[in-house]
Amino acid sequence: MMNPFRPTAGATPPELIGREGMLDEFEYGLQLGSGAPGLLTIITGARGIGKTALLSAAQGAAARHGWVVVPETATPGFVGRIGETMRLHLDELGSGPTGRRITALGVAGFTVTTQLPPERQVDWRRLGNQLLNVLAEKKTGLLFTVDEIHSADRAELSQLAADVQHFIRDGLPIGLIFAGLPAAVSDLLNEGVATFLRRAERIDLHAAAIAEVERSYASTFREAGISIGSDLVRYAAEATGGYPFLIQLIGYQLWRQAEINNMALEKTNIDQAINAATRRHEATVIEAALSTTSDKDKDFLRAMAEDDGPVVAGDIGKRLNAKSNVVANYRARLIAAGLIEAPAYGKVDFAIPGLREYLRKTNA
Numbered sequence: 417m418m419n420p421f422r423p424t425a426g427a428t429p430p431e432l433i434g435r436e437g438m439l440d441e442f443e444y445g446l447q448l449g450s451g452a453p454g455l456l457t458i459i460t461g462a463r464g465i466g467k468t469a470l471l472s473a474a475q476g477a478a479a480r481h482g483w484v485v486v487p488e489t490a491t492p493g494f495v496g497r498i499g500e501t502m503r504l505h506l507d508e509l510g511s512g513p514t515g516r517r518i519t520a521l522g523v524a525g526f527t528v529t530t531q532l533p534p535e536r537q538v539d540w541r542r543l544g545n546q547l548l549n550v551l552a553e554k555k556t557g558l559l560f561t562v563d564e565i566h567s568a569d570r571a572e573l574s575q576l577a578a579d580v581q582h583f584i585r586d587g588l589p590i591g592l593i594f595a596g597l598p599a600a601v602s603d604l605l606n607e608g609v610a611t612f613l614r615r616a617e618r619i620d621l622h623a624a625a626i627a628e629v630e631r632s633y634a635s636t637f638r639e640a641g642i643s644i645g646s647d648l649v650r651y652a653a654e655a656t657g658g659y660p661f662l663i664q665l666i667g668y669q670l671w672r673q674a675e676i677n678n679m680a681l682e683k684t685n686i687d688q689a690i691n692a693a694t695r696r697h698e699a700t701v702i703e704a705a706l707s708t709t710s711d712k713d714k715d716f717l718r719a720m721a722e723d724d725g726p727v728v729a730g731d732i733g734k735r736l737n738a739k740s741n742v743v744a745n746y747r748a749r750l751i752a753a754g755l756i757e758a759p760a761y762g763k764v765d766f767a768i769p770g771l772r773e774y775l776r777k778t779n780a
């Protein structure tokens with residue numbers, strides 16, 4: 417059996433741990449076909465928490481219901497690319513008059529510009545309308561998913577939102593799921609780029625329960641004939657903190673250790689696996705996240721790292737000798753960036769596991 421763990425951003429994990437029921441509302445919407453709240457969903461969460469993985473699960477569910485799925489990432493020109501993909505689907509589906517008409521109109525070439533010029537926008541919406549009508553007749557629908565919404569061009573996004581809103585008004589079977597850092601979403605909703613998105617279903621992702629990770633590890637290793645004591649499974653599960661990326665990283669390293677150790681895992685193997693996984697996590701997640709912060713943000717984070725757990729935001733202000741409005745500013749920005757979270761009123765804690773330890777180590 418091959419190593420089943422997938423410690424790569426965007427990779428589909430062997431098991432989606434701790435996400436049961438999260439897509440229920442969305443799947444219910446797929447049955448209703450149009451206008452259901454779950455068909456408009458926003459997934460938010462810190463880096464590596466599993467947004468893209470959940471998005472993939474939603475795409476899978478839609479495809480199982482016979483829906484056409486158009487997956488995109490919000491890099492420049494994404495609305496145009498959605499248009500291109502819709503055209504391809506329409507060509508595929510409608511060998512009849514619809515397809516020919518689209519070709520005759522010469523709708524190709526959406527991807528050339530970032531923001532579509534007005535005439536292209538008209539084409540885009542007409543194309544969407546036609547595809548949706550074909551799909552509605554087939555009792556299926558069309559799902560757009562847009563990942564990494566934090567990098568979206570506002571003008572493009574508001575155009576997409578306006579078009580989707582039209583489709584919804586016309587009772588067409590359209591679904592739209594966004595995924596991004598909490599930052600993006602709170603900004604987007606506040607800026608009024610797409611006010612109707614405020615009514616979207618929200619899925620805020622957090623770490624999975626340790627017990628769930630433990631159960632998953634235990635069954636994966638058992639099925640593979642890898643021997644590991646139950647206390648050691650627990651130990652490894654705890655080291656993940658329930659954080660999806662670490663679940664994959666540690667699982668992957670454990671598997672490798674088992675391969676070179678006659679399919680048996682001892683405490684030393686587990687420690688080695690955890691160390692290797694931690695190094696990788698620091699290099700890929702933590703350093704990337706910190707690279708987007710200012711020196712002042714880092715001061716705030718370092719002041720937080722003096723505590724072992726959640727800390728009252730006001731105390732950080734005292735440590736930094738900063739006024740409460742200044743503290744509130746940093747707090748809001750770092751929460752939005754997905755680096756910290758507010759576990760209880762007035763308190764803050766790190767949203768990325770290992771960030772505290774990393775800041776302490778590199779404090780020099």
Ligand SMILES: Nc1ncnc2c1ncn2[C@@H]1O[C@H](COP(=O)(O)OP(=O)(O)OP(=O)(O)O)[C@@H](O)[C@H]1O
Pocket residue numbers: 422423424425426427428429430431432433434435461462463464465466467468469470660661662663664
């Ligand atoms: N529920 C889960 N259970 C176990 N592993 C998961 C789960 N969700 C995601 N993963 C794994 O965790 C890692 C990160 O997942 P993913 O790329 O979906 O996170 P993300 O939130 O999109 O991160 P980013 O903010 O960097 O885009 C991947 O290796 C993925 O396979």
Ligand SMILES: [Mg+2]
Pocket residue numbers: 425426467468469563
């Ligand atoms: Mg992602």
